[in-house]
Amino acid sequence: MNAELRALAAAHGVATWYEDTERRRVEVAEDVVVAVLAELGVDAGTSATVRTELSDALRRHGRVTVPDPLVVRAGESPVLSVTGELTLEDGTVRPVHDRLPGDLPLGYHSLSFGDQRVPVVVAPPALPPVPPAWGLMAQLYALHSPGSWGIGDFADLRELVGGSARLGAGVLLVNPVQAITPVKPVKRSPYSPSSRRFANPLYLRITETDAFHRAPERVRAEVAALAPPPGAELIDYDAVWAAKLAALEVLWRHAGPVPEPEPDLAEFAAFCALAEEHGPDWRTWPAGLRHPRGADLTAPRAAFHAWVQGLCRAQLASVREAAADMRVGVVHDLPVGVDPAGADAWALQDVLASEVTVGAPPDAFSQQGQDWNLPPWRPDRLAAAGYEPFRDVIRAVLAHADGIRVDHVMGLWRLWWIPPGRPASEGTYVHYDANALLGVLTLEARRASAIVVGEDLGTVSDEVRATLRERGVLRSSVLWFERDEQADGEPLLPPARWPSDAMASISTHDLPTAAGFLRGEHVRVRAELGLLADPAAERERAAADRDELLAELAEHGLLPEEATEEDLVVALHALLATSASTLLLTSPQDAMGEPRQPNLPGTVDEYPNWRIPLAVTVAEFLQHPVVVRALATLRTERPPDTIG
Template sequence: MKHEQIDGTPAALVELARLLGVDTSFCGWDGVERPIESRTLRGVLTALGVAAGTGVEIESSLAEQRLAPWRRLLPPSVVIREGSEFELPVHARQGSATSVWIIAEDGARFEVPQHGDAGETRDVDGRPVSRLAFTIPTGLPLGWHTLHADDDGRTGEAVLVVTPARLRTPWLAAGRRDWGLMAQLYSVRSSRSWGIGDFADLGDLAAISGSQYGAGFVLVNPLHASEPAPPVEPSPYLPSSRRFFHPLYIRVEDVAEYAYLPAEARSVVEALAARQHPANLNVDRLDRDSAYAAKLTALEAIHEVPRSPARAQQFDTFRAEQGQGLSDFALWCALSERFPVDAAEWSIEPRGPQGPFAAAHRDGLAGRVEFHSWLQWLCDQQLETAQRAATDAGMSIGIMHDLAVGVQTTGSDAWTLRDVLAQGMTVGAPPDMFNQQGQNWSQPPWHPGRLAESGYAAYRDMLRSILRHAGGLRIDHILGLFRLWWIPAGGGPGEGTYVHYDHEALIGILALEAQRADAIVIGEDLGVFQPWVRDYLAERGIFGTSILWFERDNGVPVPPEHYRQQCLTSVNTHDLPPTAGYLAGDHVTLRESLGLLGRPVAEEREADRAEQATMFAAVRERGLLPTTEDGPALPVQQTVEALYAYTALTPSLLLGVALVDAVGERRTQNQPGTTDEYPNWRIPLAGPDLDLVLIEDLPANPRFAALVRAITP
C-alpha cells in the first residue's frame, strides 16, 4: 500500500497517526503550517498503546487498527442524539443468526432491527466476519442504557448513551438575561472565616448578591480536591481530583456534630479558630497551609463525636451513592498521608487502587478512609446549603462551578483513574504570541480509546459530582473536549501535537448530565480554535465566553450588537489583572519585573495604550464616556463602570461581573507563565488602597452598587 510522506516522516507513520486521531501537523498562531516530528508521533502512539518504534511495528499496527473493529461484535460504546436514527455496525460471524436489543435504565427492553443484508465481509483470524447494519430506534429515552448482541452464542454488550440534541433547562427555556459575580472563593473572607473563604462564605456571598443586588449566579473558581494535608497546591486549576472537593473550604462550626463536642475538645477547636481569625484581616497573602492544618485538627476532633442515627444513615447513603470512586479516593488520601509522593511504594506495579500496594494497606487504613469519606460528605452537605442559600435569595441559576482542564500527575485521579489516562504524556498548548515557548500544564490527558472502552464512566461520575448542587458549570478550555495538545515526557511544550477526542460523545454526555441537573454550561472557548467549534457548541446549547479586551476584528473592538447571544460576556478574566489594574498598565509592569516580555517595555506600553485607546473610542461612540476627555484621565471607577455598561449593550444572555472590579481591587490573581515567581492564587480580596474587604462589607459597598447600576436597567 502506498503511503503519503510528510517532510521526511515515514509515510506509514503518518497514516497510523491520522488513523488514531493524532495530528501530523498543526497551524500555529501565525498561520504557518508546521509538521510534527517523528519522535513526537512515536511517543504519542506509544502512549496510546500502539507500537510504532520500527517500520515493521508500524505496518503491523496499521493492519491491527484496521482489523480491530472487526474483532468486536459491538463498538466499545455508542453515544447518540435523541430523536436521531443511528445505524449500528455489528461484526458477526458470516451466516450466523444475530440479534441486538437494548435494556434501558428503567429496565425496559427495545429490540434493534437489522437493516438490510450483510455488507462487507473480511477474514478475521481465519474466519469470515460480516458487517451487519442494525438501526437503533428513534424513540429511546435520554439516559444510560446497555446494548446487547448475540451471535449464535457469542455475546457482547456496550454502553449506549442517548443525549439531548440540545441542552434544555428551565432557565434556558425562559430566555432571560442574568448577571452574576465571578469570584475566587478562597480570597473572599468574612469575620468568621479561618483565613480562607469557605462554603459558608459562598452561601453568604450568594445571598447578598442575589437578594440585595439582583444577581442570578455566582461563578467560583474550581473547588476540586487538592492534597489531603498541607502543603497544598495553591492553584485551583491544578487539582488532585476533579470529581471530589477540597475540605479546606469546610466551615468547621457548621458541622452538626460540632455542637456536641466535649468541653475539652471544644476548647481546643475554639482556640484553633481564634488563632486563625486574625488572618482574615491580612490583605497581603493568603496562607492555605495554616488554615488547612488547623481545620484538619478541628475536624478530626469533631469526627470522634458519635453521629445521630439519622446523620449516620445519611452518611452511609452518601458512601453507597458515591461507590467505589469515593472509596478509592479516600484510600489515596490515607496512603498519601503515610507515604510521600516520591516514596518507592507508589511505583509498585500495577499501580492504582486495584494493585498490591493498595491491597496491602486498605484494611489497615480503614479508619482514615472513613475519615476522608466523611470530609467529602461534609463538602457535599455544605455545597447543598450554599446552593439553597443562592436560590432562596432569588437567584435563577445559583452557584456556578468551574471545571479545570486536568489534574496533577501525582494526584488522586492520576492514581485511581490510571486505566483511562494516557501515561507518559502531559497536556498544554503550542507556542503562541503570548507564550512563545508554549505551555506545559503538567496534567495527564484522557486516553480517548480507553475512555470509550470504559463507557465514559469516569467522565460521567465527575460531571455528576460537580453538578450535584450547582445551577451552572463553566468548562475551562472546553476545546480540550475536541482536541488536546499532548506533550511526551521530557519534551518541551513545542514538541507536542494535537490528539483528537470523540467530541460528539463528550459534549453529548456533558449536555445530558447538565440537563438532568437543570444546569447551564458555559465553555471557555478563547484562544486558538477551529472556527466550526463555536457553531457546534451553540448547536448543542453550550454557551461560549467573550472577554471585552479580546473581542476584536482586525484590531478593532467588536460592536456590542455583534456579540453572541448564547454567551457569558465580561470585561475581564482571572488571568488578567482586575480592570483598575489593567487600565493602569499593572500587567505590563508585572510582566517586565518577571522577565516575561517579548519586546522592549516601551513598545509594550505603547501597544497597550493604543489597544485601550481603541476601546475607549468604541465606548465613547455609545455615549458611555465623555467625548472630550481621554479614558485614563477619568476617575478609574467611572471608566470601569463604562466598560461594564458597554457589555450590557450586547445581546449576551449572561453578564459576568468580577468581584475584584466591584470592590476596586487592582492586584493580579494569577500571572500565566509563573509559579513561585509571583504569589499566584494567594491574593486576598481588598479595595483600591489595599483596604480590607470582608463579605460583611459588601451590602454597603458603594462601588459594588454603582457597578451593578451600570449593567442593569
C-alpha cells in the same frame, strides 16, 4: 514522514500537522508522533512495526459493526446492520433490527447482538435556552468575613450568593472547589486539583459544621482557639490547612457513627490516608500501593477523610440552597485535568495517559508553548470504559451546582499532548470523540437541570463553536479578546455584536483586572519579573489598547469628562451591559477596582498566584460604593423582574 506512519497516526487520532494561531500549517516532527503513539500503546519505532500496527488497526476498524460505545442524540435512528436486543436503563427490552429505534428515552442503555454487548448513550438534541441574567464570578479563596479562617470558605460563598441574589443577580460562577491532597505543601492552584470528583476541605467553615454544633462547649472552645489570626496580607494555604485539620481531628474524636462511604469515596479517602503516611505523590509510594487494588479502604484514617467529605457536601448543599431564587444559580468551574501525583491520577490511572502532560503549542503569548502538567484521558481506554469515568466527573460537579463551566472546552475535541522529557513545543494534538463527550456532558446537565458554558478563548475552529451553539452550550466572551476579525487591525468589537449564546465578562482570573488594565499593571508586573522581551514595546501596545478602549467608551457615550479611575471602572461595566450575550458577569476584583489579577500565567512563586485576598469582607463588598454603581449598570440591562 512516510504515508504509512501518517495513516497509522490518523487511525489513532494523532495529528501529524496542525494550524498555528496565524492559520499556518505546522508539520509535527516524526519522533514526536512516534513518542505519542507509544503512549497509546502503539509501537511505531520501525517501518516493520508501523506496517504491522497499521494492518491491525485497519483490521479492527473493518470488524466494527457498531461503535462501542454508541452515542446518539434523541430522535436519531442510525443504521447498525445488526439484529439484537436493546435493554433500556429502566430494564425494558426493545428489539433492534438493522437500525436503532428513533424513539428512545434519554439515558444509558445496552445493546446486545451475537456475543457482543455495547453501551448506548442517548443524549438530548440540545440543552434548553439559558435565561438572560447578570451575576458574579468569584475566586472563593479570596473571599473573607469575620468567621473565615485565613481563606474564603463555603459560608463566605453562601453569603455572597445570597447577598448578590438580593441585589438581583441571577448567576454566580465560582472557581473549581475540588479536592486537594491533604498534606503539606498544599497545592494552591484550583485548576490542578487532586481529584475532580470530591470537594476541597480547605473551604469548610469549621464552626458551621454539624459536628461543631453537636460538640460539648469545651470542645467548641478548643476548636475555636485553633483559628489563625485574621488580616494576613496573603493567603497561607499550609497554615490554613494545619489549623483546619487540627480542628477536624478534635471534632472527629467526638463524632458519632458515620455511614459507610460509597466505593469511589472510600477509594479517595484511602488515598488521602496513604498520602499522609507515604507522601503526596503516589508514584513514589511502595509498589504495592501504587494502585487502588493494593489499598486498605477500611482503615480508620480513611474513615476520617470520608467523614470530612460528608461535611463538605453538606456545606456545598447550603450554598446551592442560597441560590434557590436565582434565575440560573451557582455555576462550578471544571478544570482541564488533575494533578498527576494526586488522587484521580492514582484511582483512574487505567484510563489516563499518565506519562504525558497536556498544554498548548507555541503562540504569540507563549512562544515556547505551555505545559499544564496535567495527564489526559486516553481516548481509546475512555471509550472502552463507556465514558463512565468522564460521566462520574461531570456528575460529581453537578451534584452541587446549577451549571458547569468547562475550562478549555476545545479539549473535548483535541488536546495538545507533550511526551515525557519533551518541552511544551514538542507535542502534537490527540483527537477525542467530541460527539460522545458532548453527549455524556449534555445528558448529565439535562438530568441535573443545569446549564453548560464552554471556555473557548483563543484560537478555536468554526466547527467547535458551531457545535456548541447547536448543542445549547454557551461560549465565553471577554472584553479584552472580542475583536472584529473582518477589519484591518482587528479593533474592539462592540459588545452589541458579541455572540448572544455566551457568558460575557470584562476579564478572567488569568487576565488583568479592569483597574489593572487601566493602570498598565499587567505590563509593569511582567516587566519587573523579567517576563517581557521588550518592555517598552509592550508598554506602547498597552497604552494603545487603553486608548482604544477609552474611544469605545466615548463612542457609547460612557466616558465622563475628567473621569476618575472609579468612573472608568463603572463605565466598563456599563459597556459590558450593552453586550448581546445571555449572561453578564463581573468579578469582585473588577467591580471594586482591585489592580492585581488573581493569577499571572507563566509564574509560580514569582507572583502571589491564587493568594491575594479581597481588600474588603463579603458584606463590605456588597455595599462598596463603586461596586453598587457598577452592578447597577448590569441590573439595568438584566432586571430580574423581566427574566423568564
